[in-house]
Amino acid sequence: MPDIRVHKFAGKIDAPNPFWLASGPTTNTGEQIMRAFDAGWGGVVWKTIGDPIKNASPRYSSVDLNGTRMMGLNNIELISDRSIEDNLRELGEVKKYYPYHPIIASLMVESKREAWHEIVQRTEDAGADGLELNFSCPHGMNERGMGSAVGQVPEYTEKITAWVKEKARTPVLVKLSPNVTDIRAIAAAARRGGADGLSAINTVNSIIGIDLDTLVPRPNVDGASTHGGYAGPAIKPIALNLVQQIMSDPASALPLSGMGGISSWRDAVEFILLGCSTVQVCTAAMHYGYRVVEDMAEGLENWMRTRGFATLDDFRGLSLDRVTSWNGLNLNYKVVAHIDEQKCIGCGLCQIACWDGAHQCIHSDRVTGPINGRIELHDGPPTVEFRSRTSFATTPVTRQERAAAATSHGPFPTPLAKIPRVDETECTGCNLCALVCPVDDCITTLRVTESGRPENQDQQHSVAS
Amino acid sequence: MSTTSIPDDLLLRERFTDIKPPLSPQAAVIEANRCLNCFDAPCTAACPTHIDVPGFIKRISTGNLRGSALRILDANILGSSCAKACPVEVLCEGACVMHRYNSEPIQIGRLQRYAMDSFQATGEELLTAPRGSRNVQVACIGGGPASLACAAELCRHGAHAIIIERNELPGGLNTYGIAEYKLRTSDSLREAEMIRRMGVEFRTGAAIETAEALEELESEFDFLFLGVGLGAMQRMNIPGEDQKGVLNALEFIASYKTGRLKEMSGTVVVVGAGNTAIDAASAARRLGAETVYLLYRRGEREMTAFDFEYEHAKHEGVQFLWRRQPYAIRTNERGRLLLDTVQVNEVGRSLQPVEGSENVIECDYVIPAIGQSPFAQLVQDLRRIELRNGIIVVDPETGQTGNSRYFAGGDCANGGREVVDAVADGKRAARAIMKIAEAAYA
Numbered sequence: 001m002p003d004i005r006v007h008k009f010a011g012k013i014d015a016p017n018p019f020w021l022a023s024g025p026t027t028n029t030g031e032q033i034m035r036a037f038d039a040g041w042g043g044v045v046w047k048t049i050g051d052p053i054k055n056a057s058p059r060y061s062s063v064d065l066n067g068t069r070m071m072g073l074n075n076i077e078l079i080s081d082r083s084i085e086d087n088l089r090e091l092g093e094v095k096k097y098y099p100y101h102p103i104i105a106s107l108m109v110e111s112k113r114e115a116w117h118e119i120v121q122r123t124e125d126a127g128a129d130g131l132e133l134n135f136s137c138p139h140g141m142n143e144r145g146m147g148s149a150v151g152q153v154p155e156y157t158e159k160i161t162a163w164v165k166e167k168a169r170t171p172v173l174v175k176l177s178p179n180v181t182d183i184r185a186i187a188a189a190a191r192r193g194g195a196d197g198l199s200a201i202n203t204v205n206s207i208i209g210i211d212l213d214t215l216v217p218r219p220n221v222d223g224a225s226t227h228g229g230y231a232g233p234a235i236k237p238i239a240l241n242l243v244q245q246i247m248s249d250p251a252s253a254l255p256l257s258g259m260g261g262i263s264s265w266r267d268a269v270e271f272i273l274l275g276c277s278t279v280q281v282c283t284a285a286m287h288y289g290y291r292v293v294e295d296m297a298e299g300l301e302n303w304m305r306t307r308g309f310a311t312l313d314d315f316r317g318l319s320l321d322r323v324t325s326w327n328g329l330n331l332n333y334k335v336v337a338h339i340d341e342q343k344c345i346g347c348g349l350c351q352i353a354c355w356d357g358a359h360q361c362i363h364s365d366r367v368t369g370p371i372n373g374r375i376e377l378h379d380g381p382p383t384v385e386f387r388s389r390t391s392f393a394t395t396p397v398t399r400q401e402r403a404a405a406a407t408s409h410g411p412f413p414t415p416l417a418k419i420p421r422v423d424e425t426e427c428t429g430c431n432l433c434a435l436v437c438p439v440d441d442c443i444t445t446l447r448v449t450e451s452g453r454p455e456n457q458d459q460q461h462s463v464a465s
Numbered sequence: 466m467s468t469t470s471i472p473d474d475l476l477l478r479e480r481f482t483d484i485k486p487p488l489s490p491q492a493a494v495i496e497a498n499r500c501l502n503c504f505d506a507p508c509t510a511a512c513p514t515h516i517d518v519p520g521f522i523k524r525i526s527t528g529n530l531r532g533s534a535l536r537i538l539d540a541n542i543l544g545s546s547c548a549k550a551c552p553v554e555v556l557c558e559g560a561c562v563m564h565r566y567n568s569e570p571i572q573i574g575r576l577q578r579y580a581m582d583s584f585q586a587t588g589e590e591l592l593t594a595p596r597g598s599r600n601v602q603v604a605c606i607g608g609g610p611a612s613l614a615c616a617a618e619l620c621r622h623g624a625h626a627i628i629i630e631r632n633e634l635p636g637g638l639n640t641y642g643i644a645e646y647k648l649r650t651s652d653s654l655r656e657a658e659m660i661r662r663m664g665v666e667f668r669t670g671a672a673i674e675t676a677e678a679l680e681e682l683e684s685e686f687d688f689l690f691l692g693v694g695l696g697a698m699q700r701m702n703i704p705g706e707d708q709k710g711v712l713n714a715l716e717f718i719a720s721y722k723t724g725r726l727k728e729m730s731g732t733v734v735v736v737g738a739g740n741t742a743i744d745a746a747s748a749a750r751r752l753g754a755e756t757v758y759l760l761y762r763r764g765e766r767e768m769t770a771f772d773f774e775y776e777h778a779k780h781e782g783v784q785f786l787w788r789r790q791p792y793a794i795r796t797n798e799r800g801r802l803l804l805d806t807v808q809v810n811e812v813g814r815s816l817q818p819v820e821g822s823e824n825v826i827e828c829d830y831v832i833p834a835i836g837q838s839p840f841a842q843l844v845q846d847l848r849r850i851e852l853r854n855g856i857i858v859v860d861p862e863t864g865q866t867g868n869s870r871y872f873a874g875g876d877c878a879n880g881g882r883e884v885v886d887a888v889a890d891g892k893r894a895a896r897a898i899m900k901i902a903e904a905a906y907a
Contacts, residue, residue, distance in 0.1 A: 066526065067498040345565040348504030364505070381504065388510040392861055395513060395883040396555055399769060405555070413565050418507065438501055438566065 002304035003311050004297065006042065009277045010171035010197030010255045013102045013130050017042035018312060019268065019296050022199075022259050022280035023106035023132065023175075025077065026290070030090030037094075037101045039290035040297055045199070045257075045280060048079035048106040048134045049087045049123065050146075056226075061208050061218035063234065072234035073283045074208035076219065076226055078140045079108050084119070088126035095127035102129040104173065108137070108146050111156065113163045120167040130170045133161065133195075135186075136177035136202030138229045148202070151177040154189035161193025171196040173257060176242075178235075179205045183242045187252035197255035199280065200246060201239045203229025232283040236261030240274060244323050247275035263292070265299030272312060273319035330454040335429035335445035337362070337422045341411075343442035346418035350433035350443060355381050361426035362433055364417065378423075474724055480751045481645035484777065485549070485575055493579040497526035500571045501562065508557035508573055513889035514541035518557055522576055534584030537577055538591065542617040542892075543610055545585065545656055546639050547885045548577035550648045552740075554773045556885065585655065593663045594623035601902040604629060604686040605891075606673055609637020610884045611692035611875025613657060614891030616665040622899045626665050629682075631672035637694060637875075639884060641719040644744035646751070650722045683870070688898050691857060691866075691873035692891060695837035695881055701736060705794030706833070710802050714745040714834035721752060731829035732756040734804055735783075736791055738768035742834035747781040749832070757783045758826065762790040762809055762816055789824070790816065794831055802828050837881060856880045864894030872898060 006015040020043035021027050021036055028047045036044060055077055065071040080087055091103060105128040109115040120131060134141075135151030142149040150156045157174065164172050174190035176183055178201040187198055206228050210217045217225035239260020246252045258276030262268055263284035271279050284292050309315045339350065339362075354362035363378040379387075396402040410416035422433075434443040488496065500522045508518040517536055524533035537544035553559070553574040561570030601624035605612035608630025616626035634640050639653035661667055673679060682689060698713035700706060712720070714735070720726035733749040735742050738761035749757045759778065761768060764787050768775065779785075786806075793805040808822035839855030849868040851858040857866060857873040864872040874890025876882065 067495050345562040346503075346507060347501045347562045348506070349501065352504035384505050388505055389515040389517075391510060391515075393511055393513045393515070393889075394879065394886050395552060397769070397882050399767070402555060402771075405559075414562075418505075 002301050002309060004300055004304070006278055006312065009257070010130065010173060012171050012196075013043075013104075014100070015042040015102050015278065016100065017297050017300075018272070018276075018278040019293050020044055020102075020104075020257065020278050020280045021285060021290075022282040023048050023134065024282040024286070026282060026285045028080065028082075030094045033090075033094050033103070034097060036285075036290045036293075037098050040293040041101075041290065042297075043102040043104065043278065045104040045106050045132050046087065046091060046128075048108045048137070049084055049119070050079050050108040051110075052081050052083050053078040053140075055081055056219075056221045058219040058221065061228070062232070063208055070232055070283065070287050072206075072208065072230055073232040073286070074206050074218075074228035074230050075203070076139050076221075076228045079106075079134070079137065084122065088122055091123075091128060092126045104128065104130040104132050106132045106134050106175070108134040108141060111145060111150060111160060116160060116163045117167045120164055124168065124170055128170060130173060130196075131164065131168055132173045132175050132199055133164060134175055134202075135160070135190075136175045136179075138177060138179050138203055138205045139227050148177045148179060151175075151186055151202075152180050154185050157186050158189040158193040161190050161195050165194035173197040173199050175199040175202055176246075177202050178238055178242055178260075182245075184245055184249045184252045187246045187254070188249070191252060191254055195254060197257065197277075198246065199257045199259065201235075201242050201260045203231045204235050204238060206230035231261065232287075233261045233263055236267060236270075240270060243271060243274045243276060244320065247317065247320055248323065263287075265296045265303065268296060268300060269303060269315075270319075272316050275317040275320055277312070277316065327457045329456055331457060331460060332453065332455045334448040335431075336424045336427040336448055337429065337431070337433050338444050338446050339420060339422060339433075340442050340444070341416075341419050342413070343439050344412065344414050344419045345439055345442075346414035347438060348418070348420065349436045349438065351384075351420040352381055353432050353436045358430050358432045359426060359428045361423040361428075362420045363423060364420050366416070366421060476727065477645060477721070477724070478649070481649075481748075483549075484644075484646040485572075485578070487582060488572070488575050488579045490579075493525055493576060494528075496572050496576055497522045499563075499568075500526075501566075503562060507560040507562060508571075511556050511560035512540075513556075513883075513885045514547075514892060515889075516540040516544065516557075516577070518573055521580055522571065522573070525576055525580055530580060530583040531587070531589070533580040537580055538584075541885065541888050542614050542660065543639070543656055543884060543888050544577060545581040546610070546643075546648050546653055547888065548574050548581055549652065550639070550643050550884050552771050552773070552883060555771060585659075590662050591659065593620050599623040599899070599902060599906075601625065601688070601898065602686045603627075603688045603690060603895075603898060604682050605690040605692055606682075607637060607691065607693040607875070607877075608632065608635035608657070608667070608669065609692055609694055609875055609887060610639055611878075611887035611891040611894075612637075612690060613660055613665075614888040615690045615692065615872075615874060615895045616891075617660045617663055618892045618895030619898065620660075620664045622895070624895075624899065624902065627686075628665060628667050629671050629673055630667065630669045633670055635667055635669055637692075638715075641722060642715055642741075643884075644718065644748055645722055646747070647744075687870070687902070689871050690864075690891070690894055690898075691871060691877055692875045692887070694876045695839060696855075697838055698833065699836050699838050701791060701833050701835065703791055703793055705796075706831075708794065708796065708802075710829060711794060711831045711833070714741045714832050715837070717745055717830075717832050718748060721748060726752070728752055729754040729830065731801075732758070732827065733830040733832060734758045734760055734791075734826055734828045735832045735834055736760050737834035737836070738763070738770055739834060739836065740770045740774050741836075743770045743774040743778045743783075745832050745834050746783040747778050749830070750781045750783060754830070757781075758786050758828075759783050760786045760789050760791065760804075760806065760826075762788065763811065764788055790818070791831075797827065802831055804828055804831055837876075839880065854880075862893065863897035864890055865897060 004017045023045040027044045059077045062070040063072040105123045137147035141147035174195045257278040258271035259280035268279045351362045396405045437443040502519045521533040521536040557573045558570040563570045603626045605616045605628045619626040635657040636653035729752040733754040735746040795803040804826040808819040809816040851867045857878045864874045872894040875887035
């Protein structure tokens with residue numbers, strides 16, 4: 001049985017599993033957090049505590065993708081709208097019932113040393129297992145000199161982190177904003193300030209969309225909208241990129257709690273493979289409830305079992321050294337696309353993608369002769385479509401006609417004439433066709449063997465000069 | 466003339482609820498999003514009118530409903546009735562790649578209906594080229610789908626087209642002959658009205674039955690399009706088939722669709738096993754007949770009805786009697802019909818009665834549905850229009866007959882197919898006519 005417990009994260013924090021709820025609406029109250037622990041979450045970051053604010057309404061809006069809801073979620077909610085006293089009292093109560101589940105308190109107060117000292121003291125006295133400094137909320141709070149207004153300036157980040165460290169007895173995490181030119185500059189500043197760990201990433205600055213009836217961007221707050229924080233599956237690639245940047249930079253790397261669009265155990269594994277010790281989830285739990293953690297934990301365990309990993313440390317960071325600069329790529333490595341005729345359903349999406357979006361080397365006409373060494377001439381999409389749309393088609397009304405229509409043409413499920421084929425001499429191996437193909441494993445890229453020894457851009461350049 | 470003179474009959478609407486009900490807006494978008502948006506899509510290739518199916522479906526998913534409907538109408542002016550009446554299972558939906566994707570095919574027919582219903586609800590009219598901008602005059606004889614499509618296409622290209630229909634109402638079998646749970650008479654008439662508003666002139670109640678009448682048309686028009694359909698329903702040629710209670714399937718369907726027959730009871734025997742027989746049998750059930758038999762002289766596997774029609778009839782409660790042939794119709798003392806039938810065996814291609822298998826079915830209606838006769842009285846007398854087995858011989862690419870001024874399409878030229886085939890025929894003929902006319906211009 002693989003062990004998915006977290007040991008001594010940021011020096012001190014143990015947790016039953018790496019799945020934590022991120023600071024946000026799912027961690028707003030003690031009652032919620034106890035239900036979350038019961039559902040299986042391994043830890044929480046309490047909704048940012050500070051001087052209570054008043055929120056706008058509505059405060060969420062989302063991007064749907066072809067009918068799938070909330071591919072991306074945008075919010076303009078601020079930190080906790082409940083008093084510091086209420087939050088800390090509940091934190092202490094939850095801690096009594098759940099001593100082995102870490103509760104990290106997200107904090108945000110005015111950029112004054114005394115203010116930070118006071119909140120740190122009170123929060124730790126209440127029983128928090130760690131502190132997460134919210135230097136990254138990209139909306140509202142930054143207009144008041146807090147949140148990302150701090151996290152976008154290395155000097156502020158370093159200074160406030162240092163103030164907190166003067167007082168803190170528990171691990172201090174700095175939560176980073178993606179809305180910066182180089183996240184490593186901020187991460188390194190937090191490290192210099194003495195941070196024990198990092199959380200990344202907070203939400204991405206966004207205007208999520210505009211209502212075409214009212215012409216007001218969403219969410220519409222009495223005729224106006226504002227910049228929001230973008231989250232959900234859409235931002236995962238951005239988060240992975242920033243996590244990799246932080247963890248690959250010796251001046252920045254610290255124990256990292258990764259987040260940004262994690263909605264399944266697969267996503268979580270990817271963050272851990274780039275060096276994260278824990279992961280945080282918000283949007284997925286907002287969308288489907290705390291129960292999403294069940295499959296996350298089971299899926300992670302089952303994957304580890306299949307791969308033979310006993311602990312999270314066994315695979316943490318394994319993909320980090322698989323990221324190189326572009327110049328480090330072997331330019332003699334060559335693949336070409338291959339279409340499995342047995343699997344092809346004849347949708348033609350690879351063909352049109354190749355012609356319009358790639359290199360014009362997937363064709364529906366089949367050449368019988370030799371295909372090497374010659375430039376082939378093929379019908380382009382307009383010709384192919386014209387032929388179909390001027391063909392003579394009738395309804396098969398008799399049984400014989402229907403039988404004839406039902407007869408498959410050729411040895412494959414799809415009529416041969418509708419199965420595209422790759423001109424391998426022209427294929428650049430770009431991979432677009434495999435991405436657009438709706439059928440799993442129908443289009444694969446095969447390595448071309450006669451491509452010579454590995455050679456990257458720099459090596460080729462030095463040979464040429 | 467009016468193209469809309471039959472009021473909606475609420476009772477009829479209730480009895481003949483849509484076999485494929487309309488999609489709600491959200492269901493339409495969800496279904497539209499399932500479409501893979503194939504390139505050189507097989508659904509489009511399978512459609513006789515080659516509607517750009519992924520094109521109109523994509524437009525539904527983005528909320529461009531006007532664009533979606535116009536995309537459909539561009540290829541098929543009867544896109545609304547085809548959405549409902551087409552046997553999509555053997556056309557677009559039958560060709561859908563989803564069958565090979567371990568999934569149900571996209572509900573193309575219902576999506577097409579959604580787009581067309583939305584467009585019709587806006588009341589927007591279709592733009593055409595200015596009437597008579599091309600000095601071409603065409604008379605379309607017969608007011609069914611082939612002529613409607615031909616005339617509309619001509620109109621779009623600026624020609625002047627009229628439709629001559631012997632019935633009171635235009636639309637042909639779309640108006641009078643398609644099961645009400647698929648296509649309502651009012652739907653057909655609304656479509657004809659749309660075409661009238663495009664600038665097509667309708668002359669209804671006007672039969673062209675003599676060579677003189679035709680010659681008159683020849684002098685008035687540059688081209689004539691024959692969309693006259695098939696001839697009368699075939700008779701069973703058995704004693705007693707002319708009595709009350711015996712009515713052929715098309716007559717029966719037209720009767721209930723136009724409100725002349727509102728109710729049935731008792732036992733109904735439909736003779737035949739084509740799609741029209743199924744329509745008649747299912748309609749008899751919906752009109753109240755307690756017992757409906759469908760009698761066919763051959764077996765289940767030989768029936769010409771589409772499989773889904775057969776399934777539908779079974780679902781409606783129609784009972785099937787295979788390899789049984791009627792040989793006489795009598796009446797009993799209570800005035801009910803007695804249908805004498807006998808079991809038949811296939812010996813080679815001929816059918817041999819089985820001795821001692823005679824059986825009398827006591828019933829209230831007998832509805833022969835054994836096909837329309839391939840007969841176009843009108844053109845039989847015309848010189849230079851070749852008929853083969855009663856079907857007008859045309860160039861399939863253009864619909865042109867042996868007489869270069871005459872074109873033909875629909876059932877009279879294709880032997881009896883679907884609405885969508887008639888539309889394709891009419892459209893092709895119109896384009897061929899315009900090509901000739903443009904060439905003469907230049």
